[in-house]
Amino acid sequence: MMNSNRAEEREYMVKTQIQARGVxxxxxxxxxxxxxxxxxxxxxxAREAYQDYPLSIGNGQTISQPYIVALMTELLDPxxxxxxxxxxxxxxxQAAILAACKARVITIERIREVAARAEQNLKQAGVTGVTVxxxxxxxxxxxxxxxxxxxxxxxxxxxxxxxxxxxxxxxxLVAPEGDRDIQQLVRLKKNRxxxxxxxxxxxxFVPLLGRYGWNKxxxx
Ligand code: SAH
Numbered sequence: 001m002m003n004s005n006r007a008e009e010r011e012y013m014v015k016t017q018i019q020a021r022g023v024x025x026x027x028x029x030x031x032x033x034x035x036x037x038x039x040x041x042x043x044x045x046a047r048e049a050y051q052d053y054p055l056s057i058g059n060g061q062t063i064s065q066p067y068i069v070a071l072m073t074e075l076l077d078p079x080x081x082x083x084x085x086x087x088x089x090x091x092x093x094q095a096a097i098l099a100a101c102k103a104r105v106i107t108i109e110r111i112r113e114v115a116a117r118a119e120q121n122l123k124q125a126g127v128t129g130v131t132v133x134x135x136x137x138x139x140x141x142x143x144x145x146x147x148x149x150x151x152x153x154x155x156x157x158x159x160x161x162x163x164x165x166x167x168x169x170x171x172x173l174v175a176p177e178g179d180r181d182i183q184q185l186v187r188l189k190k191n192r193x194x195x196x197x198x199x200x201x202x203x204x205f206v207p208l209l210g211r212y213g214w215n216k217x218x219x220x
């Protein structure tokens with residue numbers, strides 16, 4: 001295992017897990033190469049930070065597999081200066097990747113403790129341009145709408161309507177949509193109030209709990 005040099009580990013991760021699976025977006029590859037993922041996982045997992053799987057981050061939550069982060073970011077296709085709303089801050093890593101793509105990010109996390117840790121991770125990694133909020137992200141954050149991009153990083157039974165309302169004209173929304181065990185990655189595009197939806201591969205995310213997500217009582 002290469003665990004002496006994080007930059008080398010990252011380079012190896014990008015080559016073997018991300019480029020090898022077809023991610024080509026330069027800005028995404030650059031971001032994945034740059035953001036110190038080991039600062040977004042619990043200390044005891046730091047040496048596994050660049051491995052090809054998700055990791056537990058406490059409170060029953062996970063940081064996604066690196067490839068899934070890269071794939072979702074490529075589908076989202078963030079542009080420099082975009083205002084992006086992320087639902088499900090988790091570790092803060094995905095938000096850091098979006099910031100490294102030169103976007104401004106508002107990220108919402110429902111568990112206060114998790115949000116506080118995300119904020120701390122982002123600070124430690126020297127990431128700027130990300131605002132972490134605590135609350136139910138399924139209702140979005142109308143105060144700063146419209147958003148050029150919306151990214152949901154938890155499994156949702158349907159795309160929460162408020163998030164579509166808060167999406168800018170020409171905007172993209174990416175989310176894992178489906179049932180609680182398995183979902184499909186979907187990309188919604190909004191054009192002159194016309195909505196189109198594309199579907200991509202199968203993914204597994206922890207549930208989005210809230211008003212337009214899953215019921216808290218169904219939590220297993
Ligand atoms: N993007 C994260 C991983 C997300 S894990 C990362 O880069 O590490 C999914 C997160 O969504 C969990 O932290 C969970 O607490 C949060 N979550 C679930 N339902 C939510 C809701 N309604 N609003 C905001 N966050 C929610």
